[in-house]
Amino acid sequence: MKxxxxxxxxxxxxxxxxxxxGFLYWKYVGCVSGTCPIQANWYTMxxxxxxxxxxxxxxxxxxxxxx
Numbered sequence: 506m507k508x509x510x511x512x513x514x515x516x517x518x519x520x521x522x523x524x525x526x527g528f529l530y531w532k533y534v535g536c537v538s539g540t541c542p543i544q545a546n547w548y549t550m551x552x553x554x555x556x557x558x559x560x561x562x563x564x565x566x567x568x569x570x571x572x
Contacts, residue, residue, distance in 0.1 A: 515566040516559045523558015527551040 510517065531550035539545045543553065 519558040519562015523554040527554015
């Protein structure tokens, strides 16, 4: 488990930031009328934020060098 966390720390941090970002986006920017299918509810916006956070966090992960 420790090895998994060390190998995926950028994705984990990105996911946590994405969770927070998805919630804050829903809270302050989201859909005012409530008719938007994705942005209307926090429980649909937060997983999207998590997904984008993991994907963007993975982009910052350094490449492993072959020795």
